[in-house]
Amino acid sequence: MSLGGLLLFLLIGLVAGWIAAKLMRGGSLGLVGNLVVGVIGAMIGGHILRFVGLGTTAGLVGDLITAIVGSVILLLVVGVLKRA
Numbered sequence: 002m003s004l005g006g007l008l009l010f011l012l013i014g015l016v017a018g019w020i021a022a023k024l025m026r027g028g029s030l031g032l033v034g035n036l037v038v039g040v041i042g043a044m045i046g047g048h049i050l051r052f053v054g055l056g057t058t059a060g061l062v063g064d065l066i067t068a069i070v071g072s073v074i075l076l077l078v079v080g081v082l083k084r085a
Contacts, residue, residue: 046071
């Protein structure tokens with residue numbers, strides 16, 4: 002992965018983490034928290050979409066949506082585990 006690709010991946014993760022945190026908790030997790038949630042969420046979202054037979058070929062917008070979906074799922078799982 003090139004430096005530009007890595008920076009774009011991190012930027013998408015940061016934005017996705019921020020959006021997911023707003024959707025799930027109503028607030029931000031901070032710069033590092035949003036980045037971590039977004040990057041892990043992008044990986045989760047990518048795996049889930051591939052598993053159900055959907056690919057992410059829609060470019061930047063598709064990558065962002067995939068990362069948001071994965072980030073929301075991650076925050077849901079973390080919320081359930083915290084309550085248990």
